Amino acid sequence: MTRALPLALRRSLVFFWLLLLLLLALVLGVAMGAVSLPPGEVFQALLGLTENPIVTEMRLPRVLGGMLVGAALGVAGASFQGLFRNPLADPYLMGSAAGAAFAVTLLASLLGGLAPAFAQHAIFQSLPLPATLFGFLGALSATFLTLVLAGGAARTGELVLAGVVVGSVLTGATTYLMMQDADRVRAVFAYTLGNLAFMGWPSVKAMVLFFLLALPPLLLLGRVLNALQLGEEVARSMGLPLEGLKLLLLLAASLLVAAAVAQAGIIGFVGLITPHLLRRLLDEDYRLLLPASALGGAVLLTLADLLARTLTRPAELPVGVVTTLLGGPFFLYLMWRRRGRA
């Protein structure tokens, strides 16, 4: 369809559509929910013309925070896929998200039990920075563990298998911590399933901070990710100091995963689906794919959260459940297509 258009125009159109969808998702995300607001009211409140606490205190931080979480997962997914030259590498499948969730839950239980930490979502409201840093260590350790178990990143099957094993073990450990405090199982469970309900302005601020830290190196290293697709030997032969660059990419992507998980729990498949859809429109050029995955992840998660909030209205589904229900079949489709090609 768009293949016939000149390259530059096709690429510009993709970004134009992504921005438009982002704006649409913002308005829809703020307008819809347990109580629906007319678009006019939403615009007025967004522009500060009228005061509407539902918009400014509840929905706006949730939608903006969700966009940042989605963007973080989209970029991290694209980076993992480029770094490991593996189209199925994703924060969820690599075990890093489970590692971050385990570390955050561990932190909460160390800080005087899970009950107070999760009772008022206090850990997210008051400790977004320590929670993210702790989650960062968890994400990084889990990623390394997955890589060690898989014997490197080259073999897709082993990588996914190792990631699933690491993720399951860590999720089991998280569940164990949860069970230590039966009163709060529900709240902690809602968190680990992936949930944007905990999003407030402090979380949004924390996300912005970590975004500003981790996004620039990733966006600036698109050329490195492109060169890596020719294999590590060729990339090194062209002069890239790969050891340092790969570590930097891994750290930056893990920081984004940790920031997302610390605020919103484990939200699967956004990092897998987003780059895949965009790769078809933008080619495998990571200089474009990374920023587009940020926009695409933001759109995707905001729309998924909209479903999570409205499907069973007035009750809410954890958004992680929605992304998993959408992402699981997509993953199967990818596996099936790869097998078809082999």
Next chain:
Amino acid sequence: MEGLEAKGIVGPYALLGVDLAVRPGEWVALLGPNGSGKSTLLRVMAGLLRPRAGGVFLEGKPLPAYGSYARGRLLAYLPQGGPYPEGLLVEEVVRLGRLPHLGLWGREGREDGEVVEWALEVTGASRFRGRYLGSLSGGERQRVLLARALAARPRYLLLDEPTTFLDLEYQGGLLALFQNLVAKGMGILSILHDPNQAALAGRVAVLKGGRLLAEGRPEAVLTETLLQNLYGPGVRVAHLMGRPHVYLDG
């Protein structure tokens, strides 16, 4: 001292003390049975593997003394097989070859564009410049990857079996391209499987069991005795138009 020289290379893996040099304007073909250490030697000379003993010298200076981008501008390396970006356009793949000149953040200038055009042209890859690398046949892809290596405008080209996947027409074209590049002053070291292709090079070096078995002009090296030692008693050599032609005695 001009040239790319390996001196007394011992290890890694099979290499047991190898000396080999490529001069500017010279095409050296590296021949040898599987497991003789050819690819390892090539990677050592590309600066990708460190030998346990001995060293590689580029224009008289030890290779590790070069900055990595400086090395990338002087030496280009093309492995055999290996991963490739299926979803990248051919032109973009060749552009990646400018990386040693651009570094991480340099912007492409007019000269970069011209060199990319030249590399696409001489490898015959211009025709499919707008296609995805994953959509090409093995031979077409090999030409694009060679164009990527040439786009660095290196002084020395290190190639691991560059003619694999190419049909006869393009094998011939590629070997003619090597002769052309060499005439313009490039030094080429290529591993070749086929002794008949090696016979077209200026010099042939034969590796066996990690040691250099013979080295010299093709007609001097590619003798029946040596080739039978390498590949078994069924190998015969005929001479046509002053060049050795190797065939199997059925």
